[in-house]
Structures are given as structure tokens and as C-alpha cells.
Amino acid sequence: MAELNMADALNLALNQEMENDESVVVLGEDVGVDGGVFRVTDGLLERYGERRVIDSPVAETALAGVSVGLAINGLKPVCEMQFSGFSYQGFHQMEAHAARMRWRTRGGHTVPMVLRMPYGAGVHALEHHSESKEVFYAHTPGLKMVIPSTPRNARALLVSAIRDPDPVVFFEPKAVYRAFREEVPDEEETLPLGESRIAREGDDLTMISYGAMLHRTLEAADTLAEEDGVEAEVIDLLSLSPLDHARFAESARRTGRVVIVHEAHRSFGPAGEIMARLIEDAFYYLEAPVRRVTGFDTIVPLFAREQAYLPDQERILAAARGVLND
Amino acid sequence: MPRKRVRLEHAVEYLSILDEKGRVDEKLEPQIDKETLLDIHRTMLLSRRLDERMLTLQRQGRIGTFAPAKGQEASQVAAMAALTGNDWFVPAFRETAAMLWRGTPPENLLLYNAGYSEGGAIEEGTHDLPISIPVASQIPHAVGIGYASGLRERDEVTITFFGDGATSEGDFHEALNVASVLKTPVIFLCQNNHWAISMPRGRQSESRTLAQKGLAYAIPSLQVDGNDVLAVYSAVQEAAQRARDGEGPTLIECVTYRLTVHTTADDPSKYRDEEEVEKWQEREPITRLQTYLKKKRWLSDKQIDKLEKEIEEQVDEAWKTAHERIESLNDSQVIFDHGYAEMPDYLESQRQSFADRLKEGE
Ligand SMILES: Cc1ncc(C[n+]2csc(CCOP(=O)(O)OP(=O)(O)O)c2C)c(N)n1
Ligand SMILES: [Mg+2]
Numbered sequence: 001m002a003e004l005n006m007a008d009a010l011n012l013a014l015n016q017e018m019e020n021d022e023s024v025v026v027l028g029e030d031v032g033v034d035g036g037v038f039r040v041t042d043g044l045l046e047r048y049g050e051r052r053v054i055d056s057p058v059a060e061t062a063l064a065g066v067s068v069g070l071a072i073n074g075l076k077p078v079c080e081m082q083f084s085g086f087s088y089q090g091f092h093q094m095e096a097h098a099a100r101m102r103w104r105t106r107g108g109h110t111v112p113m114v115l116r117m118p119y120g121a122g123v124h125a126l127e128h129h130s131e132s133k134e135v136f137y138a139h140t141p142g143l144k145m146v147i148p149s150t151p152r153n154a155r156a157l158l159v160s161a162i163r164d165p166d167p168v169v170f171f172e173p174k175a176v177y178r179a180f181r182e183e184v185p186d187e188e189e190t191l192p193l194g195e196s197r198i199a200r201e202g203d204d205l206t207m208i209s210y211g212a213m214l215h216r217t218l219e220a221a222d223t224l225a226e227e228d229g230v231e232a233e234v235i236d237l238l239s240l241s242p243l244d245h246a247r248f249a250e251s252a253r254r255t256g257r258v259v260i261v262h263e264a265h266r267s268f269g270p271a272g273e274i275m276a277r278l279i280e281d282a283f284y285y286l287e288a289p290v291r292r293v294t295g296f297d298t299i300v301p302l303f304a305r306e307q308a309y310l311p312d313q314e315r316i317l318a319a320a321r322g323v324l325n326d
Numbered sequence: 327m328p329r330k331r332v333r334l335e336h337a338v339e340y341l342s343i344l345d346e347k348g349r350v351d352e353k354l355e356p357q358i359d360k361e362t363l364l365d366i367h368r369t370m371l372l373s374r375r376l377d378e379r380m381l382t383l384q385r386q387g388r389i390g391t392f393a394p395a396k397g398q399e400a401s402q403v404a405a406m407a408a409l410t411g412n413d414w415f416v417p418a419f420r421e422t423a424a425m426l427w428r429g430t431p432p433e434n435l436l437l438y439n440a441g442y443s444e445g446g447a448i449e450e451g452t453h454d455l456p457i458s459i460p461v462a463s464q465i466p467h468a469v470g471i472g473y474a475s476g477l478r479e480r481d482e483v484t485i486t487f488f489g490d491g492a493t494s495e496g497d498f499h500e501a502l503n504v505a506s507v508l509k510t511p512v513i514f515l516c517q518n519n520h521w522a523i524s525m526p527r528g529r530q531s532e533s534r535t536l537a538q539k540g541l542a543y544a545i546p547s548l549q550v551d552g553n554d555v556l557a558v559y560s561a562v563q564e565a566a567q568r569a570r571d572g573e574g575p576t577l578i579e580c581v582t583y584r585l586t587v588h589t590t591a592d593d594p595s596k597y598r599d600e601e602e603v604e605k606w607q608e609r610e611p612i613t614r615l616q617t618y619l620k621k622k623r624w625l626s627d628k629q630i631d632k633l634e635k636e637i638e639e640q641v642d643e644a645w646k647t648a649h650e651r652i653e654s655l656n657d658s659q660v661i662f663d664h665g666y667a668e669m670p671d672y673l674e675s676q677r678q679s680f681a682d683r684l685k686e687g688e
Contacts, residue, residue, distance in 0.1 A: 029522075029523070030523045030525065032524075033524050033596065033597045034523065034524035034596050034597050035596065037523070037591070037592075055529065057494035057522075057529075057531065058461050058462075058491035058492065058494045058495055058522050058530070059494045059495055059496070060495075061495075061496050086460055089495070089497075124390050124441070125390075125391065126390070126391050126392075126419075126459055126589075127459055128459045128460055266676070267672070296661065296662070296676050296680065297665075297672070297673055297676060298661050298662055298665055298673070298676075299665065301443065301658075302438070302441040302442060302443050303441035304440060304441030304442050304655075305441070305442075305658050305660075305661050306441075308658035308661055309661060314683065
């Protein structure tokens with residue numbers, strides 16, 4: 001058991017999977033000698049050699065497309081896109097092939113690959129380095145879409161993603177990489193993809209979030225307990241696809257009040273889908289309109305104003321109190 | 327039917343006019359007037375000093391991450407100097423020196439790097455594009471702009487900048503091919519600075535030169551000493567003439583070197599030796615140009631000292647202005663501006679609730 005930050009926890013997952021399974025290979029820009037720009041792949045080149053840890057030219061279409069080929073021919077590629085904002089050339093391969101290969105070949109060829117990438121705002125990065133466009137991937141049938149929130153669940157989910165028989169897009173909240181440490185067991189640990197968790201228990205209000213915004217949501221939930229005497233249940237989705245709607249629908253039926261928090265843009269964002277599922281599965285139990293606190297429908301601003309874009313305590317609390325008082 | 331050779335007459339020229347020691351090949355020496363050369367020199371020096379100041383400001387937490395141009399000033403400034411203000415400039419993200427030549431106020435660069443999009447504002451009618459961070463993504467724009475110049479019968483040439491790493495991207499190859507097929511008046515200027523973050527030039531591509539990638543698309547292509555103002559100027563001048571004569575695109579590989587970090591978020595000690603940097607420090611473009619100018623008696627040490635002081639003041643002044651602007655930019659509502667020509671009502675209501683702050687956005 002060691003106290004690890006998320007970057008180190010992901011590194012542990014990669015190390016153990018590469019150690020246990022020779023078919024796991026890592027590829028990406030600056031993932032070898034440099035150890036990745038966030039150091040998630042640090043030390044892998046030294047341990048597993050350059051045949052299994054591939055420092056690639058700057059070529060995202062090739063990275064994703066080559067990974068499809070590697071996966072078809074028996075390997076388990078873990079491919080890094082340096083930032084989600086540079087994954088779009090790779091998106092083409094994910095949509096056109098990774099997502100469809102099993103379907104097109106009636107199960108004859110499969111693509112057990114992981115496409116990892118940092119996403120999200122909050123670290124004072126450059127333009128194109130702070131977006132949260134998980135819906136592009138979550139919207140694509142055939143792909144799984146995972147977003148961890150803490151070091152320990154990041155490690156366990158990455159192991160599961162590597163072992164999953166289907167292509168998994170794995171978004172890493174870069175604002176969490178080094179934000180805090182958590183005990184992460186040395187022994188192997190996995191978590192099922194497509195299963196959410198209850199990050200905080202409560203019966204008065206359901207708050208749904210994931211990734212970096214989970215932590216702001218938890219902070220708001222604590223404030224509500226202190227200042228309003230309200231116990232909010234906070235659900236950490238962990239996967240957007242498949243979406244574990246049973247858990248949040250059950251919670252919504254119990255509390256009757258729901259707030260959803262994410263940093264992705266508002267229109268056609270994940271909250272829209274979650275609200276639709278609530279209407280399908282919990283409509284008669286809702287005591288107030290569901291509210292969402294999201295990034296705005298603007299380009300993510302340059303860093304001086306990124307906090308203005310992101311959901312903050314004020315906005316989350318206002319939404320929660322609104323739902324409670326409706 | 328037999329197996330036979332398809333003869334391709336391909337060779338890549340390497341052009342160098344002013345060498346590291348300050349020696350000039352007089353047969354190749356371009357005729358650049360004194361004023362222009364001194365302007366080139368001044369802009370290169372300004373870029374260098376601004377880079378240095380920005381590095382300090384970044385370390386102090388006053389501005390954010392940026393990509394220094396240090397070492398690449400000749401490739402940028404001499405190229406721009408060979409073109410007119412009416413020609414189009416399509417940069418990547420490391421073209422501080424070229425931007426300064428184009429007249430971008432240093433305070434705007436500081437403001438942008440401090441995280442304010444106001445610093446990226448481009449005056450209407452200016453033939454400059456904003457910086458482009460996704461590697462190689464700007465290259466096709468240059469082809470479109472160039473084709474439009476032709477269609478609109480404008481006497482304009484377009485130059486686009488990108489790195490050695492960018493030549494591995496599909497956008498680069500697709501753009502070159504289209505430019506060649508459509509014979510667009512475009513200059514593709516590759517700054518081969520030998521590194522793409524931690525990836526050395528030798529591992530980026532097995533091609534002996536990056537210039538030869540243009541030859542595959544039947545684009546006249548050459549390598550030049552990118553730290554040699556005279557060579558870069560000549561090559562771009564020639565390419566611009568071809569473009570203006572309707573002969574289509576040119577690819578110029580400027581062989582230069584990234585003398586410092588990739589960006590301020592990068593630690594090169596992880597992947598490269600200081601010795602290599604020191605070796606390239608000797609081929610550094612500014613000192614080389616100064617040697618040339620001194621030999622011509624167009625510049626003296628005393629004048630350099632004076633210029634350094636002027637530039638220091640200019641940079642101080644620029645930061646002061648940028649800082650004052652930052653202090654005055656306290657309304658974050660601007661994040662909603664410039665999304666569309668006309669703000670749709672759903673967005674207007676998001677802006678409104680942001681302004682109200684207390685209401686939750688609907
Ligand atoms: C499409 C894309 N992929 C990855 C990145 C991350 N990245 C930024 S610069 C860079 C290397 C670029 O190298 P090069 O083209 O040689 O330009 P240089 O940085 O040397 O000026 C990479 C991989 C990016 N900005 N865009
Ligand atoms: Mg480079």
C-alpha cells in the first residue's frame with residue numbers, strides 16, 4: 001500500500017499490466033524517453049524496452065490506426081494522445097474502425113485497445129489543452145468511455161480497460177493528476193467498466209458528477225451538510241459509456257431531487273443524456289426539475305479565465321439549493 | 327513488361343551564404359539594403375530579449391506556458407522580410423520573431439501568454455493568422471488562402487510555418503499534395519529545429535532531409551541554413567517570385583535548432599545533452615548576423631549596446647502596458663463574446679445568468 005497521486009497510480013497500472021502480460025504495448029508521442037508529458041509512462045521504456053514502448057512521430061491518425069492493427073493482431077495497445085484536444089485525427093480511426101471492427105466482421109476481428117488522454121481545464125494550460133469533449137467518444141457506439149476521479153479508481157479502471165475485449169477511451173482528469181494522494185494497494189485491483197459508485201451517501205438530494213468535477217461536487221455536498229443540514233448523495237459515474245443509469249435512477253427515486261455537474265459544454269453534454277434517462281426511469285419520483293451545472297457553450301477560455309468557465313462552488317450550491325427549494 | 331527504372335531527377339539543394347564564422351559567399355549574397363538588414367537584426371534581438379523576459383515572467387507565475395523562439399530568429403525574420411505586408415502569414419506556435427516583424431505589439435504577445443484572448447486579437451484586414459497549436463493543422467489553411475488569392479486575382483503569396491515534427495502529420499502531406507495539384511502560391515517553411523518535444527529529428531523520420539518530402543509531390547524543395555539570414559532571405563525571395571509567376575508552391579526546410587525548452591512546461595534534461603546545445607550555440611543566428619553587419623561597418627559594438635538598452639526599455643514598457651491591461655480586464659463575461667456573429671438566445675441567457683452569478687445557468 002502506497003500513497004500515490006493519479007499520475008503515479010496510472011503508472012503503476014501500466015507497469016503491472018506490462019509485467020503480467022507481454023501482449024500489452026504502449027505507444028504515443030513522448031511516452032518513452034520523456035516518460036510522457038505528465039510522466040504517466042515514466043520508466044516504462046527502461047523496464048520494457050523500445051519494442052514495447054514506442055515513442056512515435058507526431059502522427060495521431062497513425063497512432064490510433066496502428067493501435068487498431070496491433071489489437072487485431074493479438075496485442076493490447078495502450079495508446080496515448082498527448083491531450084484530448086489533439087485526439088481528433090485519431091477520432092477518425094476510432095469512429096471508422098476501432099468502434100466497428102467487431103460488428104463489421106461479425107466478431108471475427110476485435111480491437112481490445114485503450115486510447116488514453118488527459119482532458120479538462122484547471123491547470124493553466126494553453127489553448128486546445130483544456131477541453132472536455134468526452135461526448136464525442138461516448139456518443140459513438142462500439143466504444144467504451146471511462147473517466148476516473150481518484151488515484152485508486154484510476155489505477156483499477158485502467159487495468160480493467162486494458163483487459164477489456166473492446167476499445168476503451170480513457171479520459172484522465174489532468175487537474176487531478178497531482179492534486180492529491182490516496183492509498184493504492186500494491187496488489188492487483190480492478191473495477192468493472194460501466195459501473196458507477198456512491199462517493200458520498202445521503203437521502204435528501206442526488207448529485208451526479210465524474211472526473212475532476214466530482215471533487216467540486218463533493219465539496220459542495222459537504223457545505224450543504226454544514227450550512228443547510230442537507231445530506232446529498234454524490235454519485236461518481238466513472239464510465240459514461242456504458243452509463244450506469246440504474247444507480248442514479250435508484251438514487252433519484254429515493255431523493256426526488258437531482259443536480260448534475262460536469263465541465264463539458266452544456267448543449268448536448270452528458271447531463272442531457274442523464275436527464276433523459278431520469279425522465280425514462282424516475283420521472284414520477286422527481287419532486288423538482290433536474291438541474292445541471294456545466295461548462296458554458298463557449299470555447300474554453302484561455303487560462304486567465306478558465307475558472308470562470310468551470311462550474312464552481314457558487315454555481316453548484318445555487319443549483320442544489322434551487323432544486324431543494326423548488 | 328520488363329522491370330525497368332523510372333528515372334526521377336531529384337536532388338535537394340542545401341543553401342548557405344553566411345557561415346558560422348561570418349564568412350560570406352559573395353556570388354550568392356543577396357542585395358538587401360542596409361535599413362532592412364538593420365531592421366531584421368533589431369527584430370531578431372527584440373524577439374530574443376522578449377523570450378528571455380517571458381521566461382522570467384513565466385517562472386514568477388505572471389504569465390503561462392509558451393514556446394520560445396530562441397535560436398530560430400533568422401528562419402523567421404529573414405523569411406518574413408523577403409515578403410510584403412500584403413502577403414499572408416500562417417504561423418504555428420513558435421513564431422514570436424516572425425510575429426514581431428509583422429508588427430504584432432509585444433504587449434499583445436505578453437497578454438496572450440498571460441491567458442487573455444484579447445492578446446490574440448487581430449485587426450481586421452491584416453493578413454496574419456493567429457497562432458495554431460494543433461501541430462500541422464494550419465498548413466492546409468495556407469493552401470486555401472493561396473488558392474483564394476489566385477481566384478480573386480490578388481498579388482499575394484502565403485507563407486506557412488511549421489516544425490520538423492509537423493512533417494509527420496497527415497495535414498502536412500495532404501496540404502502539400504493539394505497545393506501542388508492546384509499550383510497555389512504558397513511557401514511551406516519548415517523550421518527543422520531538430521526536436522519535437524523529446525523526439526530528435528533522426529527519429530522523427532528516416533528521410534535524409536525533410537525537404538525531399540516536397541519532391542514526392544513535385545514541389546521544388548530545398549534545405550537552407552536556417553541560422554543564416556542571407557540564405558533564408560534568398561530562398562524565400564526566390565520562392566515568392568515563383569509563386570507570383572504562377573509556378574506554384576515551394577518547400578523550404580530551414581535547418582536550425584531549438585536552443586532552449588520546448589515550452590516552459592518541458593524539461594529537456596530528460597532527453598538531450600547540453601553538449602549538443604552548446605555545439606549549436608556556436609551557430610547561433612544573431613551573433614552571426616552581427617559579425618556580418620560589423621564587417622560591413624553597418625553596426626558597431628557601441629550601437630549594439632545602445633540597441634540593447636532601447637530594447638530593454640521597449641520590453642519593460644510592453645510588460646507595463648500588458649500589466650495595466652490585465653488589471654483593467656476584470657470582466658470575465660468576455661468569454662461569451664465572438665462565438666458567433668450574432669449571439670444565439672440560449673447563449674445570451676447563459677451569459678446573462680453568468681452576469682447575475684446567483685442564478686444557476688439555464
Ligand atoms: C496535433 C497535435 N499533436 C500533438 C501536439 C503536442 N505537441 C505540441 S508541439 C509538439 C511537437 C512539435 O514538433 P515540431 O513540429 O518539430 O515543432 P517545434 O515544437 O519543434 O517547434 C507536440 C507533439 C499538438 N500540439 N498537436
Ligand atoms: Mg521541431
